[in-house]
Amino acid sequence: MRDRHRRRGGARLPRRDPRRQPPPARGGMTGLDPALIGTLYRAACLAELDALKPGNVHAYAAGHRMEVADFVTSADVSAGALAEQGAHVGARIRGGVAATMAAVGQNTNLGILLLCAPLAAAAERGQTVASVLGNLDRADSEAVFAAIRLANPGGLGRAGRHDVSAAAPGSLLDAMAEAADRDRIARAYVTGFADVPAIGLAALAAARAEGLDPAWCTTAIHLAYLCAVPDSHIARKHGPASAEGVRREAEAALAGLDLAGRPVDALLALDASLKARGLNPGTSADFTVATLFWDALAAAGAALA
Template sequence: MVPLTQQTSIDACLAEQIRRACILEATARKPGNVHPEAAFADLTWHDFVLSAEAVAPVLARTRELGVGRATRDAVLATRQRVSTNTNLGIILLIAPLAAVPTSLRLVDGIGAVLAGLSLSDTEMVYEAIRLAQPGGLGKVPDQDIQDRPTQGLVNVMKLAAERDLIARQYVENFSLVLNFAVPYLASVPDFATRWEPALIGLQLELLSRHRDSLIRRKCGAVVADEASRRARQVLQTAADGLPFASAAIAEFDGWLRGDAHRRNPGTTADLIAASLFAAMREGVVPAPADWAGVQHKAQQAPLVEN
């Protein structure tokens, strides 16, 4: 058994990594997403900061609580701080990763965590999703979120994996996070000073390869495919070294923010937050050189939602 003082230290370390990952993801000025200089009508950067503060200590205890309960409790903690769904996808992604024993690498331990998920986990995750009230879920004939589940969590996620990138991570041992995104972040030269362009680059790389699930739910597959095509176009512009790469990013940002922000690539942002946590947990990226400034700005967030 891990001594209490040691376990407390582990939980505190995980909580800080989760908090930093969530805040940094929301702070990077990624096309289409909320950040300190771009809000939605019902959602601001401070909402994400408050949400990060709320969920970090809960998710850090996932190994003790179990994935299902930690997911539900993290959503409950978020709802006590903000009035809208800011982080359900982040919670669903980070909870299993945080459950991996810290003595193991994530890629070596995630399989056992997923294999151990039960019907009880499914029931609590369903409760969490209903509490969070994400947009655009619709109705499905088998294991619908409004019904009582009858299968374990991984089996339920298999039913949604074709249309939902977060569900697919449960089926594929978090391959997109651990085998693509984390190595991408680890390969960034001078991540400490270039973390923001690194996160923007990761967003474009993910979008160029995978339909964003939130865009697909809200706008359909055709629009989600167009978002991926535009991301590939921006990457090609940057690869060609053209002087208007910044203009291409700005144009993409404007397009994503059209249609009342319905084209917000929110699932991709969730994957980035989880990947950042995983990279920090594995020790493959350094702390941002300007973290003190980010932290100071985050501390200006209101203590309660207005």
């Protein structure tokens, strides 16, 4: 039975489970086919939208002057660049951002692309994520800095070193290391995406073990990130104290909550409270997409770790 609060904030989305995909298709000798990678990426983006994620845009409620349709379009138009055969990581990110900005006129998926591009490249090449990150070059750095300037994410501010308004450094990993203490996505680049298995995939496995359906498994992933670490997007726009406050608030609000019981009202109350204060845990949502994408790629045969 559908939840009675369903679809208050956006158009109906097709139900997709990123786990249920065609048999693995191979590109070259060892990697996945780029077309399959693009399909899995789009499915992960749509699955994330279909879940109730407090504070974010989702199929239950819009927010932050954005609608579900903006993100559906963004997934559609960015998939080609994200999965472009043979493309460098930076080119995938820059191409995805450019396509998104042309289609919806705002930044909806920079964080998603920053996280998913290395996964896509690793899956196509038949390499681990760590190997892909270790081989990033100056071209990747220049393309990523160009993508960030184009997307112009809110609250970015200025940095003493490796500021995105300046020339890109020779090493993207050096720039990410500089920002790692204040930005969880930057930290992912220097830790080999450690948060995805440790937080996201662990939450997904636990949710599946409890028998949750795909949408509620996705909610479980998002809540795991929201409660585990202060959200970087909130920290960037409102300060680290606000981000930690939201983390603690979410932890308290969700204590003892049983997702098997589909607690829509409780989650919508937290959702409304965060949105009323302009608090958008966007980085938690970005990592949720990356977790679903990683899981789908692994199910298709990619060995990312």
